[in-house]
Amino acid sequence: MRASRWNLVALIAAAVMVVAAAGMLVWSISDRQDAQATLHNAQDGLARESSRNTDATAQLRKAQAAARGLQPPIAAVTAAADAVAPLDDQSLAGVKAAGAAGIGGDVAGYNTAVAQLNAANPGHDAALEQLRVQVNALVIALDPLRG
Amino acid sequence: MATVESPAGGLTGPPAGPPADTVERDSGLVMLISTAVIVFVAVAVAVAAFLVYQDASDMQAKTDRIERVTRQHAVATASASRDLISLQAAVDHAYATLGALMAAYQAQVASQNHAIDVANGAAASYNAGQANIADALKTEAQAAVADAEAKTAAVHAALVQVKQAFAALQQASG
Numbered sequence: 001m002r003a004s005r006w007n008l009v010a011l012i013a014a015a016v017m018v019v020a021a022a023g024m025l026v027w028s029i030s031d032r033q034d035a036q037a038t039l040h041n042a043q044d045g046l047a048r049e050s051s052r053n054t055d056a057t058a059q060l061r062k063a064q065a066a067a068r069g070l071q072p073p074i075a076a077v078t079a080a081a082d083a084v085a086p087l088d089d090q091s092l093a094g095v096k097a098a099g100a101a102g103i104g105g106d107v108a109g110y111n112t113a114v115a116q117l118n119a120a121n122p123g124h125d126a127a128l129e130q131l132r133v134q135v136n137a138l139v140i141a142l143d144p145l146r147g
Numbered sequence: 148m149a150t151v152e153s154p155a156g157g158l159t160g161p162p163a164g165p166p167a168d169t170v171e172r173d174s175g176l177v178m179l180i181s182t183a184v185i186v187f188v189a190v191a192v193a194v195a196a197f198l199v200y201q202d203a204s205d206m207q208a209k210t211d212r213i214e215r216v217t218r219q220h221a222v223a224t225a226s227a228s229r230d231l232i233s234l235q236a237a238v239d240h241a242y243a244t245l246g247a248l249m250a251a252y253q254a255q256v257a258s259q260n261h262a263i264d265v266a267n268g269a270a271a272s273y274n275a276g277q278a279n280i281a282d283a284l285k286t287e288a289q290a291a292v293a294d295a296e297a298k299t300a301a302v303h304a305a306l307v308q309v310k311q312a313f314a315a316l317q318q319a320s321g
Binding site for chain 1: 174175178179181182185186188189190192193195196197199200202203204206207209210213214216217220221223224227228230231232234235236237238239241242245246248249252255256259262263265266267268269270273274278284285288289291292295296299302303306309310313316317319320321
């Protein structure tokens with residue numbers, strides 16, 4: 001009689017174990033499904049981000065390469081501007097001399113200053129024109145890279 | 148029919164089935180076997196649950212790795228986008244400074260021409276003996292020369308801006 005009671009207790013305990021194990025299994029399966037869904041989302045996210053990263057990097061590389069290609073026109077503009085700058089100062093000095101002579105009634109001085117200006121002007125104009133051409137070329141090259 | 152005589156001398160019926168302890172033993176055996184089967188099933192289910200849990204954990208670990216890589220990509224993407232925006236801003240700035248330089252040159256040329264015109268008028272007036280007109284042009288000529296100086300200074304300042312913009316552009320080009 002006592003052995004039978006123990007058997008019953010063992011049977012009930014075993015049944016409880018089965019129920020608990022089944023509960024664990026259900027919970028694990030649910031957890032796995034969640035993990036699988038999360039994994040799929042993460043994989044999709046990675047694919048999207050990877051694609052965006054590839055695009056952004058490619059765009060940047062392309063723009064940087066194009067910008068590095070601007071070195072020759074930039075150097076040309078800098079050289080042209082540096083060539084014009086002293087002629088600007090020279091021209092200004094001539095204007096100041098002509099102005100001073102004109103104001104002072106020094107007609108001869110005025111004529112001399114204007115003659116010097118006229119002599120210098122073609123060179124100044126040519127240098128300015130060269131700068132204008134180089135700037136235009138650079139502006140055209142810069143245009144596709146603008147934001 | 149055979150009868151069994153009881154010790155007391157009375158008669159009893161025939162024995163009904165196996166003895167009670169045999170029945171109890173058989174039923175106990177059945178319960179024991181059932182219990183063993185159920186325990187076996189419970190263990191099998193628990194093992195299956197554990198394996199599924201392990202699989203879920205592996206997936207979670209894989210997800211974590213993927214999310215880490217995704218974050219790294221996102222950081223790299225943001226950095227590339229920022230660099231591109233910086234480069235475009237540098238290009239825009241260079242573009243604007245070049246425009247400002249050429250505008251400054253135009254203003255300088257116009258200002259110098261005006262200064263020469265005024266000086267020319269003053270000189271011509273003196274030449275014609277019209278000192279009063281020349282005096283009247285004096286203030287205007289001084290202002291024109293000052294303006295020409297200012298415009299030339301503006302050209303030089305614009306050139307400095309252009310060179311700074313070029314330097315920034317080169318830096319942004321990587």
